[in-house]
Amino acid sequence: MTRTDSKPSGRLPKSERRAQVLAAAQEVFVAAGYHAAGMDDIAERAGVSKPVLYQHFSSKLDLYLALLDAGIEELHAGYAAGLRSTSDNKVRVQRTVQAYFAFVEDPQGAFRLVFESDLINEAAVRERVDRADLAVAQAIAHVITEDTGLSPQQALLLGSGMLGMSQVAARRWLRHARTEISREEAAELIASLGWRGISGFPLSHPPED
């Protein structure tokens, strides 16, 4: 019985141990937020000691940023697939909103790191979240400019409005309406709200001074 591969606390390859630490850190950060989370908690959750944490990540912030990047990438992959799946802008909006709801429903809770981070004052975090939001808003703005004659600035503002609509509604649905309304129905409702709002704009928008 010299083999102890199945033992969770045994020696693991570096990448596997790193993934384990990341998973544990995500659980703790999601449950408690950045500031309330302790490296002790993360180490205990991962079943390793604190020095092992610092063998993989140079600091608490580094660990958090790795998880934040993964979460943003997860969200990006979700809506990007929806955008490329069709050229029908209405369906594109539906897919994007669906992606937000799916992201929020993810059992790992990565949305807490992207949408509800308590480290938003940190420049690195703020910058990444801003960039992610801008990408989504621009994607929606692109859809808008195809269907309306609004200026890029106006379209981008509307895009951020659509983004906020999806984000906040998805979070409210998850917390307060998940048992009453299915994910698909909720997303469809919000997508209808957004699409009707967008498609109501005139094709040629005269600037009103």
Added chain:
Amino acid sequence: MTRTDSKPSGRLPKSERRAQVLAAAQEVFVAAGYHAAGMDDIAERAGVSKPVLYQHFSSKLDLYLALLDAGIEELHAGYAAGLRSTSDNKVRVQRTVQAYFAFVEDPQGAFRLVFESDLINEAAVRERVDRADLAVAQAIAHVITEDTGLSPQQALLLGSGMLGMSQVAARRWLRHARTEISREEAAELIASLGWRGISGFPLSHPPED
């Protein structure tokens, strides 16, 4: 000239001194966030000593909650006035969105405490923000149920979508589009987005425009 009332550091009535402390604390919290702000900074900013802080507020959290409550009340007063100013639901939506943009533009920056708090994990903070959001969403949901045949749950979800739309768009406008688009135009754009979205739902009254 025995009285030195005009001297800032002199004796002040308790309420006035408290207001001064609150103003200084708001500046520091808005600029740095809760965690990065120090009681030393607040005391220095207010021109008082730390014991004076603790004569007025029992803890840092207490001080923050006082400011958060004031900010929420400011937002509430803004949109509540707009809702009562008319019975035209379209105008109500416009006024509500305008209130969000005005709140975000407030030079004291109270919106940072309500919309971008880095203490959102604290139960007291989360509860107050949730309650404030729910109030707005319910107010909008009431408007929605008047014009559509949606269920209360559906209307509340749409209301939170409208809320998020206004909130996120207002923040983006403040940070990235303030010089290009006026506040009124931006708010009108978002209000149009939301109103067209709402009025497009079935069983709605025919649009007057």
Added chain:
DNA sequence: CCGACCGTGGAGGTCAAGATCGGTGTCCAA
């Protein structure tokens, strides 16, 4: 004129949490 009092100011205590060092067990190779 003088003494007592009250509020201010700066220095310090405490504690939590992030970031590291000696000891140890285990695995591999000759």
Added chain:
DNA sequence: TTGGACACCGATCTTGACCTCCACGGTCGG
């Protein structure tokens, strides 16, 4: 089998921030 080296763990250090104690100056009553 056995020696060596590597990776891990308990215990520790330090920093930083929230929260109170000793000396000082101005004011009011006798």
